Amino acid sequence: MYLIDDNNYGEVVEATAYRTDGVCGCLPRAKPVGECLQAVPFAEQVPLIPQGEWLDRIKAMEASHAWVNDQRRAVSAERGKSVVKNQGNLGYCHVFALANCMEAVRYQAGLEYIELAPESMGGVVNWRNQGGNMDTDIEWAAKHGCAARSFCPYLLHTPSQFKTGWDKNALEHVPIEWYELGRQNMWAETVTALLLGYPIYPGFDWWGHSVMGGKLVVVGSEICLEIENSWEPSWGDQGYGVLKGTKKIPSIGCGCFAPRVITWSQA
Numbered sequence: 435m436y437l438i439d440d441n442n443y444g445e446v447v448e449a450t451a452y453r454t455d456g457v458c459g460c461l462p463r464a465k466p467v468g469e470c471l472q473a474v475p476f477a478e479q480v481p482l483i484p485q486g487e488w489l490d491r492i493k494a495m496e497a498s499h500a501w502v503n504d505q506r507r508a509v510s511a512e513r514g515k516s517v518v519k520n521q522g523n524l525g526y527c528h529v530f531a532l533a534n535c536m537e538a539v540r541y542q543a544g545l546e547y548i549e550l551a552p553e554s555m556g557g558v559v560n561w562r563n564q565g566g567n568m569d570t571d572i573e574w575a576a577k578h579g580c581a582a583r584s585f586c587p588y589l590l591h592t593p594s595q596f597k598t599g600w601d602k603n604a605l606e607h608v609p610i611e612w613y614e615l616g617r618q619n620m621w622a623e624t625v626t627a628l629l630l631g632y633p634i635y636p637g638f639d640w641w642g643h644s645v646m647g648g649k650l651v652v653v654g655s656e657i658c659l660e661i662e663n664s665w666e667p668s669w670g671d672q673g674y675g676v677l678k679g680t681k682k683i684p685s686i687g688c689g690c691f692a693p694r695v696i697t698w699s700q701a
């Protein structure tokens with residue numbers, strides 16, 4: 435288990451700057467809470483699971499291998515290649531994490547696994563190598579989608595370098611609606627979303643980084659958040675890490691969202 439807590443988070447932050455040439459990937463949200471056009475408030479739509487039930491539900495999820503991250507590991511084993519991506523020196527964590535969530539929710543909807551190319555969503559930042567706002571990314575994805583990897587070579591973010599038809603292919607992978615977490619209690623909403631099987635798309639102010647959250651892990655007596663990063667499988671525990679203490683709480687200033695499986699579109 436690769437654990438990130440209040441003691442070693444500084445090393446992780448330094449690694450972010452090294453990997454992205456100092457480009458901050460996760461910027462403060464572009465709009466106030468509640469104004470992301472493609473998101474609905476989670477706590478107003480979904481009853482929160484009482485805290486007294488959390489540990490029992492975590493054990494049940496573990497026993498049935500129902501966690502999003504466990505499903506991702508299973509897909510990796512089936513295809514003989516990890517689903518964990520590598521953003522290289524691009525400040526594109528905001529769209530890499532988004533693409534991971536889109537892949538996960540497609541799988542949950544019973545669709546065939548297709549590796550998506552986050553670089554195809556670079557239009558949200560005008561195809562420059564720079565960070566982005568997660569709420570803006572969601573609205574972009576709902577309008578333009580994300581192309582399959584077969585149309586877009588790794589780490590190239592100029593449309594002229596993509597295969598002809600990439601933009602039409604992107605429209606086949608469009609998440610229509612998302613929940614927005616954090617209106618009432620960010621951690622309680624995060625736990626509830628994960629226990630219900632949703633992947634989450636959180637940003638962290640302390641890290642300047644966005645990842646996909648897909649599992650809850652009990653460390654000692656504390657419930658912690660397991661993430662899938664976009665720093666290739668050599669990072670952490672085969673691309674996964676566990677956030678503990680104050681570091682596990684997504685930042686409302688960046689946003690935390692959960693895609694809704696029932697509104698997945700494959701136009």
